Amino acid sequence: MLEPLKIEPTHKTPKVYLDPAENHFELSGRSIPEDSVGFYQRILGWIDEYAQSPNAKTDFKFELEYFNTSSSKNILELLKKLESIHNDGHPVNITWYYDEDDEDMEETGQDYKALLNVPIELIVKVY
Amino acid sequence: MNDTPAVPHTSDERQLSFTYPTFKDMQDNNVIFVYKGIVNSDLVTHVLEMMSEKMEEDKQDRRLSKKVFNVMVECLTGAYTDEALEGKEGYDPTTVLLVKRDDTAYVVATGYYIHNPKVQTIKHMLDRINGMSIEEMKEFYQEVISREDPGATGFTDLAIIDLARKSKHKLQYQFKYISPEFTFFSLESRISQQSL
Numbered sequence: 001m002l003e004p005l006k007i008e009p010t011h012k013t014p015k016v017y018l019d020p021a022e023n024h025f026e027l028s029g030r031s032i033p034e035d036s037v038g039f040y041q042r043i044l045g046w047i048d049e050y051a052q053s054p055n056a057k058t059d060f061k062f063e064l065e066y067f068n069t070s071s072s073k074n075i076l077e078l079l080k081k082l083e084s085i086h087n088d089g090h091p092v093n094i095t096w097y098y099d100e101d102d103e104d105m106e107e108t109g110q111d112y113k114a115l116l117n118v119p120i121e122l123i124v125k126v127y
Numbered sequence: 128m129n130d131t132p133a134v135p136h137t138s139d140e141r142q143l144s145f146t147y148p149t150f151k152d153m154q155d156n157n158v159i160f161v162y163k164g165i166v167n168s169d170l171v172t173h174v175l176e177m178m179s180e181k182m183e184e185d186k187q188d189r190r191l192s193k194k195v196f197n198v199m200v201e202c203l204t205g206a207y208t209d210e211a212l213e214g215k216e217g218y219d220p221t222t223v224l225l226v227k228r229d230d231t232a233y234v235v236a237t238g239y240y241i242h243n244p245k246v247q248t249i250k251h252m253l254d255r256i257n258g259m260s261i262e263e264m265k266e267f268y269q270e271v272i273s274r275e276d277p278g279a280t281g282f283t284d285l286a287i288i289d290l291a292r293k294s295k296h297k298l299q300y301q302f303k304y305i306s307p308e309f310t311f312f313s314l315e316s317r318i319s320q321q322s323l
Contacts, residue, residue, distance in 0.1 A: 012168035032168050032200060034207050066175075066197065068204035069286040076272055101189040103323065104197045104293050111269055
């Protein structure tokens with residue numbers, strides 16, 4: 001089985017936790033790196049390998065606090081790869097968490113949902 | 128007879144003559160935060176922390192605070208130093224960030240050098256976005272983010288649309304010609320209850 005990819009969060013990059021054995025796939029925190037392409041390259045490469053032999057079902061959680069425009073483009077690329085796994089007959093469920101006060105994060109989730117053919121559930125976090 | 132020597136108003140009138148006018152100008156314009164220097168992701172984090180405290184002091188609506196933060200993130204990350212310009216003669220990577228508050232809105236303003244060949248493209252995009260409805264912006268955002276190759280201006284286009292969608296106000300801008308190579312680009316976003 002593919003080795004998990006785990007990256008600790010920093011104040012500018014998100015927590016990455018991709019572990020097929022635990023069926024735990026998560027991207028959470030802040031994503032405002034200067035070089036977002038460089039940061040996401042590693043994640044996208046890992047997903048390409050995972051797509052060769054994915055779990056029967058993949059549950060992927062996004063719980064982002066802030067992200068900038070260049071990250072949003074890379075997150076879309078990641079979602080497209082998940083969509084491709086889903087369309088190849090290996091169901092993928094995506095949960096997109098947003099803070100109840102964060103209308104922009106909700107709107108971004110809706111944009112991704114409109115653009116992709118993969119289940120995306122928007123879940124509001126209430127405090 | 129008073130033998131106490133008079134305290135001089137200032138040690139050196141010429142050297143300190145900028146402090147009070149600058150303070151007064153900031154007070155008159157309700158400036159609540161100002162930064163001038165290089166912008167990187169560490170700075171963005173610090174600015175958000177400081178602004179968070181200020182907004183709490185202001186007892187602002189959490190939704191409005193979040194919206195101001197989101198706009199600031201977009202404005203500041205748009206001002207990350209352009210690596211392609213680093214080292215070019217006449218290029219100054221300094222950015223200015225101002226946040227002010229008037230009776231109805233917060234205003235987030237940034238200013239920084241850009242390369243002259245980008246001016247017309249950015250101006251065209253700003254004018255185009257300012258002429259769009261919220262629904263048109265949404266459709267355009269989805270179109271631009273879906274492009275396989277965003278191109279040289281793709282991220283700038285996306286950032287401008289994103290900013291306008293978040294603010295829900297027209298973006299104010301100015302291009303000040305500096306030299307045959309560079310222009311100082313100022314951009315202002317308003318965030319008010321209307322943005323929610």
